[in-house]
Amino acid sequence: DGGITQSPKYLFRKEGQNVTLSCEQNLNHDAMYWYRQDPGQGLRLIYYSQIVNDFQKGDIAEGYSVSREKKESFPLTVTSAQKNPTAFYLCASSSREGKANYGYTFGSGTRLTVV
């Protein structure tokens, strides 16, 4: 079955440590997105990518980095510069304009906690 796989489901980070969250999709979608979700704040866009080897900052990109070397993969690195990284991270993908579904398909999320 096609879908988006995020791993790990739970991740613990020590102060000053970089961690990478994995996101893989087999939907043949062109665009991929990373969101952060905090209680009471909804979804906030971190980075998005419409094609391979290209990505744009979202609303809260500071302290995060991404790469898009393959269509199927869009990993997110939470760097030590992100001062408050504890949150639920969601990856999503979508097809380009002109296809039937303009919505996003989401992964099941990664819960990151700073210890």
Added chain:
Amino acid sequence: QKEVEQDPGPLSVPEGAIVSLNCTYSNSAFQYFMWYRQYSRKGPELLMYTYSSGNKEDGRFTAQVDKSSKYISLFIRDSQPSDSATYLCAMREYGNTGKLIFGQGTTLQVKP
């Protein structure tokens, strides 16, 4: 002012009630409107999708878009405890950026 406003709730209703969830928006260029349902500790799943104004019905769910008022609604008839979740509205402009703008989400609890 946020582009999309949604009352976070929480909203608590008895089983069988009709639920009304709403969002307002400020960008008149929005053309595509969606509702997502998110269970606790899960990713959101697309529930309803509408283009421009009008109504769309799918089982117990009805989505309405009123572009003149910049107002969208999701109605749930005969609500069930399994409907307890956070409901997020989302919308975007026409074009190939694909970037959705989400509301804050409304938490719904349906009590048996």
